[in-house]
Amino acid sequence: MAKDTVEKTGDEAARRAWMSLLAKAPEAELKRLWAARGEEPAFDWLRNPEIGGVMVRGRAGGTGAAFNLGEMTVTRCALRLADGTVGYAAVQGRDRDKARIAALADALMQGAEAATLRAELLDPIEALLAERAGQRAARAAKTKVDFFTMVRGED
């Protein structure tokens, strides 16, 4: 039983990680990589892509009690592949195609295609996001200053 829990936790962490990547993927890049893989697998909608809002919460003082900051747009959908695997997506923005691709990829990542999909889709997206974040961090680092306090001359 303990082993099951560990496995489940491990699977869940892996799924959370790929869902996060798919959600953060730049739309154009995700669509390009997806189209390059050829025809989409057959699927049935469990929940058609739907645009809605999610209330983003913050914490008072950054660490204290939660409060409602404001909403963001999110598109969500759920689908089932022919073999019965269910894919789910809840991705920022209003792009239904992106949500469909993310849900299909989520379903395929749970099956036999996981390794090839990771190599063809997730790894390039992960590399792109890391590169962008790294460039941004490097730009920020260039604006790091050292302030010197001047002697005020009153002593």
Add this chain to the structure above:
Amino acid sequence: MYVAVKGGEKAIDNAHDWLAEERRGAPDVAELSVAQIREQLALAVNRVMTEGSLYDPDLAALAIKQARGDLIEAIFLIRAYRTTLPRFGYSVPVETGEMACDRRISATFKDVPGGQVLGPTFDYTHRLLDFALEAEGLERSAPEAAEAEAHPVMPRVTEFLNKEGLIQHEPRPAVESVPGDLTREPLQLPADRALRLQALSRGDEGFVLSMAYSTQRGYAKNHPFVGELRIGSVAVEMEIPELGFAVEMGEVVLTECETVNQFTGSRTEPPQFTRGYGLTFGQTERKAISMALVDRAMRWQELGEDDKGAPAQDEEFVLYHCDNIQATGFLEHIKLPHYVDFQSELELVRRLRREAEASGQAARQEAAE
């Protein structure tokens, strides 16, 4: 009171057609695209997202285009749009301590771990018009690709003070209560801090700025320092009931400001610094700093301070007047036809004048006799 009127359809259609032409401006000048507004008027987009209370840069840019650059009109469009969205849920509170910072400064500690990072700021510019920007086609070359770096860990400045117990602690409550939501329930007073923070974050920048400025000038003075200002992106996560766990749905850029304010103390607690908090969408630091000052001013009761009768301490005054869409709605409705209403006032003032004249005549007659 506004009484419905009928008619004028043709004139209204013509007015709106003309509005569309004026929006486009001279046809020999290239049309602005929504993407251009999103990329090149990003701070206007950020303000519309913050006060529209909806994070979606493309929608905010579209609203600015449609509103001809009238930001309050654009905020109105966003507020109207968001009411059409089904609410999927509430996010897990964002972890601003894990922000990938573009900018992070502290006015209280020079040598803050993680460093003082200026980011893309107007600070230290000379505020001289740059006529080079007027010349078109002078494209800046793309920045050279630098060696990619990892975002450094940026510990919270208030945490250093916290370690010594020098600042009021802001602990996560043992039992998380559900914060009130102004988009679901109308504002009720007294408002708790969660409601105040929500109202201030979506409040009008000019109003919140003026309230904050009034506290600096001495109305409910509490001498703030910007302990920390940070701008950057954080992941947004939500519990998905179908899955039974939380997933990241994307990232938002936020501005967070923590002020360090003068001491409070009591019989049980030695003097310590107090805090104000601001959190806003996008790069909107004037707003976030203002929010933190007003948040601090409105905490007077909780911190055992005197009611100095200052406007910024008065939560009813601040919270009922900070929303520019409510204010605009009420203010601008008075330009719509009020003919019936005005007619009755006209009747009344004529009658009062007749009566005054009659009694005046009577008095003069009496005096003459």
